Amino acid sequence: MTEYEAIIGLETHIQLNTTTKIFCSCKADSWFDPPNTNICPVCTGLPGALPTLNKAVVEKAVLLAKAMHANLLPLSYFARKNYFYPDLPKGYQISQYDKPIAVGGFLDMPMNPANGQSYIRHITIDNMHLEEDAGKTRNEPGRRLIDFNRCGVPLIEMVTGPDLRSADEAAQYLIRLRQLLRWLGISEADMEKAHLRCDANVSIRPKGASHLNPKTEIKNVNSIDAVKEAIGKEIERQTNEMEAGHKIETWTLEWDEDAGVLRKMRSKETEADYRYFREPDLLAIRMTDEWRNAILEGFPELPLERRARFIEDYGLPEYDAEILTGERSLSDYFETTVKTYKGDPKRVSNWIMNDILRMVNEAGKPAYELKLTPAFLAEIIQLVDSGTINTSTGKNLLGKVETSGRAPSKIVEEEGLAKVSDDSAIREVCAKIMAASPNETASYKAGKVTLIGWFVGQVMKEMRGKADPQIARKIMEEMLSQ
């Protein structure tokens, strides 16, 4: 059997998290709204209504363009894409065509297969289009129900070159894209809520060949799992077809996530003469240097750059760097803690990965919103390092600081949590315990030395954990032997 490789390009639609829609002042998010309540004459295409461009949409697109190394055009234009569909109230979608907001760009994506060599996949970007979303339709037997609430929600359409080679790479691209969008704060990128949608172009060819075979387009692959599953299925189907000597036809397929099957869409509705022409109702977007610079002021370091730097500068293992740069606020949290702490970054990483991550997840809020600030965390680690408190006291402190928002050293002082290494204090407690436990003392003296653990436990309990357990053990043994 011939060995095939897959050639995959992804067309992603990214919903921007602006307050309002792209061409009208309705709010962009209507997740919780009843059907057809977040609408106006503009987004429902009433006769005579006209679009007005939302400034924030352009600003967010500029951030993404920068992150993808794409080139912004000084003058970009909107165009009409004409087709009939009931969720498209004007009968055309306002999109971009020959002069989009940005062209070119790339993402260098690290791949770490479970069993195999790590590598970088260079994914090119053709262009980025600004456009409006369509409404939602719901199938019922014999009829379709239409909700226009989503009409006019701002989208960026970003199309990759045919650069991906497996369903895993396609899934990984979406994971990286989602991370980037959240990092930049331009999209919630929640695939469940269709903030990030994906159509996949899939073809196969014998491994090593350079030609491109006819491709199919799979619409609506809208979760990471769906991307893996749908593309995997389509590669399998094409392989079987080719093995059987059939030609691959350029179909448009639809992924039915619930049934886990691909459906062929009727050719009528996919007839691709959209008769694009420049949208006369909107003017050019003028991307001046001044505007661009203002938008890009304070542009952040990007997740993959930061990941590499954490490995390089802080000597973190790749695993730690990956997790710590998974989300921007967490990575900022880590780095601020390291800078305040001034010790081994790996130690900070361990604390964050073992404890802070759990707290963040439990609290359901980003790391920067914790009352346990990076400065407080650094202080706690330092208290442990200096032997002022022991590790378990340190871990307990995390929760106490988070609840109260008070400085760790204050809490240690007020609650007397500092480790007691003063002999006389421990001796006093040891004597008290011996006096209160004549039976155990006698047994020990009679040779049952395993009771030492019980005695130390009593001391620690009496001293509420503050005693240095090593010293307590030494003193107890000494006094019991007298």
Next chain:
Amino acid sequence: MKDPITPEVFAHLVDLAALELEPTQAEYLRLQLNHQLKAIQELESIPLESNVEISAHGVPYTAEISPAPREDIWKPYPEPADIIKQAPATDEGYIVVPEIPHITLK
């Protein structure tokens, strides 16, 4: 001169336009289209130098006269129900249309 818009081309246009026409109306419209096309063909003989750009609008929209883009501020439309009231068929706030057929792949 043969009509560029043949009955076959015309039928395709009618389909693209989501129309359906009575034969007599179709023939009248096809005849008119071909007449118009003769007038339009004059465009082909106009000498166009390579430096002629397209004009999407006659008035040049300079930066000075172009309005600034809209600020991202929510202004709820007061009467969305009046919009949906215009639809010929609705059900519980949804607009209703006939179904769109699909074919499931094996």
Next chain:
Amino acid sequence: MTMNPCDQSAVELSKLLRRKEISAVEILESALERIDQVDGRPGTLNPGAITDADKQKVHSFITLTAERARAQAKEVDRKLKAGEDPGALAGIPLTVKDIFVLKGTPSTAASKILANFISPYTATPVSRLEAAGAVTLGKVNLDEFTYGSSNESSAFQPSPRNPWDTHTVPGGSSGGSAASVAAGEAVLSLGTDTAGSIRQPAAFCGVVGVKPTYGRVSRYGLIAFASSLDCPGPVARSVEDAALMLKVMAGADPSDDTAANIPVPDYLAELEKGVKGLRIGLSPDYFRITYPDPTSGELLMQAISPEIEASVRRAASLLKEMGAEIIEDVPMPNTRYGIPAYFVISRVEAASNLHRYDGVKYGFRTPEPTHELRDLYKKTRAQGFGPQPKLRILMGMYVSAAQYSEQYYNRALKVRTLIRRDFDTVFDKNGAYRLDALLTPTTPTTAFEMGAVYGDSVLMQYADQLTVPANHAGIPGLSLPAGLDSKRLPIGIQLLGADFSESVLFRIGRAFEQATETDAWRKEKPGVLAS
């Protein structure tokens, strides 16, 4: 017929109102009475036979909103009584071309497909006029979706007739607007001009029509035909009234990104400045038209009506006497390409703009059973659109199809650039011509007979040859009456100026009015008022 309030100018009525010599309600009742006398039955979808009696009437209206108007007039009178400012157009009877949406009223575009559409919102130009106190009498007829130059294509019949001679057309597509103002049914009307749709009917009906600079007036709420060409504008009986109305309508609009961000001058303040020192051009390219022979396609060249040319030349000499400089033989070589380029651009945009009428969201839906969505679209559009929209959709589909768009559409947009260059050259302040305005005929002929051209979509289109270049170029144009021809039909002359130079055009127009104040034709009344 004596001078009724509805025959007065807006400026004069405003003075009378403010002096409390007349009330807004009295003005309104005078207009309603005139409508009752001359309009006949309004246009409807099922008119039955057009009778001889119908043929004597004007039929401007599709929807008369008399009660709404009465409430508006009473409010104006209340404000006047209370000493509040009632607005610059207080109490002035206004008709609105039924291509603008007006909240709570049918907004039909003279098409069956929108016949039952009740707009939930109001167009910006209409709301500005009403905010200034104008009293809206109702929605007036037009060619279906503005697609025509005679009003005969309206789905609402009987279609408007020319008040000067009801056997001739009022022109179009703002036929109802021009007819209603000419017949004194209204003092002002709001029209739209895409290729001459204000100026041509204004010329045919002997009234003043203004196509402002593209972007001067917001298009929000104007049901779109060709979005890169459509301009809302005033129809009035005097230049002064048109200037007053434009002042109220014009200016930037947060609902229209193409409404230019330029302050609106006080047109009235500059109106009486005269024409001394202004350079006004005459172009031979506006004294002839070229059109293709309907059968052979061969291009024919024809001089415009000699009576119309004589009117333009007389106007030039009158303006010269008043101190203007007349520059002859100004070349406008690309004028003749206006119609072919328009055929392409307007059809592409129209086809797209008509996509939304599909029986799903508003308006007409086929009553026949449909088994699937596509079937619903086809039946609805087939039954809802008349032949003119269908023609435009099909032509738009043809010339914008991927394989033709370079050949036709992009080429047409480049020809638009050439037409624009003609104007840039002659209006260039440092150029050879340095014109303040071009003076041209508005139309090659006066009003034609009903039925004479209708059905021939090519010939009908060529009626716009002298007006369409301004739409391509975006520049302003003003048509004003300049006399009557031997058939006692009005002749219109046109002034064209540089971008946003409406105030200059108004000055010249006003000067011409003063120069012809005592002309005999100015005493003549339209035929429907003559009895």
